[in-house]
Amino acid sequence: MTSPQARPTSIRIFLADGTPEGLRIVEKSNWTGRAVVANRSQLEGALKRSEMAQPGVYVLTGQTDDGAAKLYVGEADVLGERIKQHVAGKEFWTRVIAFTSTNEGLNKASVRYLEARLLGLAKTANQWAVDNTAYPSPPPLNEADSADAEWFLAEMLVIFPLLGIDAFESASSQAKEISTDPVTPSLTLYLDERGAKGTAREVTDGFVVLKGSFARAEETASIHNYMREQRQTLKARGVLAPQDGALVFTQDFRFSSPSTAAGVLVGGASNGRTAWKDASGKTLKALQEARLEKLEKCL
Structure with a gap:
């Protein structure tokens, strides 16, 4: 359908x-x-x-x-x-x-x-x-x-x-719809830290990590319990699978926030607004603030 x-x-x-x-x-x-x-x-x-x-x-x-x-x-x-x-x-x-x-x-x-x-x-x-x-x-x-x-x-x-x-x-259909929207196209964002390498897109009600992204297999000693449990759940359901010493996303998956997505990838606490960046290196935080400034000028 x-x-x-x-x-x-x-x-x-x-x-x-x-x-x-x-x-x-x-x-x-x-x-x-x-x-x-x-x-x-x-x-x-x-x-x-x-x-x-x-x-x-x-x-x-x-x-x-x-x-x-x-x-x-x-x-x-x-x-x-x-x-x-x-x-x-x-x-x-x-x-x-x-x-x-x-x-x-x-x-x-x-x-x-x-x-x-x-x-x-x-x-x-x-x-x-x-x-x-x-x-x-x-x-x-x-x-x-x-x-x-x-x-x-x-x-x-x-x-x-x-x-x-x-x-x-599905996260795939939602990410595709958002990225092709001529009014509010979504940029592909990247994370590359602590051995994790991911690509993602903002969507209307969350943040989608794209298939093929790599999460770090190890977890920090200070990782929050909910983050550890979410990683375990994703592994049990096959969303995360072992590959080359890391964990690969076997499908697009929607998280509630960029920080949750970043934390799952790096195996510990992470500020998603600064961890995720566009191809030029601008952080998600900077991109969001630029969009807000542009909107305020139009009002």
Whole structure:
């Protein structure tokens, strides 16, 4: 599936219990879908909603034992009944996002299709750990039903990032889109220190280290625990692989910040705004400050 062209749209988030982190209902203009978002502690209230008695697809989110983002994707004829089974069956999750249709447009075949497509996207992106052990193929749909399901999926993929879920978008596609944007093209940035050699690009919601970058195999004695754990997680998932005494990135990977990316590469604390530089040697900090100065002159 190719990403739809970005266009202005309106998304409504209704705070069902009046608090920003409470039970939320998400709707999008000109879309028949609806998302129910609830923390695990709010599940009792969520299960009382009529949406949970309908067919749909859902995502459970949480963390692995070492703090990495983790998810589980599922589908159900009756969302509430299936999600209740995960209270005792799965310990990792802290939040559920359940999608259904406001016009009964989802049936068993379409929710199975959406589940399979989401799992395929998460596996390809390899940005989050996935709790599912099976990756089913999408069930066969006729041409019209397949088009409807893909449209529903595309709208879901617009909503997920607003909820802090970037598991379904590959870092490669995001870096490519940003770098070819004629309005705000992204420069390729470089890191070369402490034996690490990396290339990267800034993206809208993070910082992408590009495939083929080399991280130092050794770690400093003062490395933060979260940095050590992130390196271990990336090695376990095959994002980092041993090569020539170092660790090579086997795919593009999106980090939350340039400093986290730099720290993973060098095996210790690093200021990403000064560690990453363009081809002329200007630091990311200098580039960002120059962009801000240019913007202020235009205002």
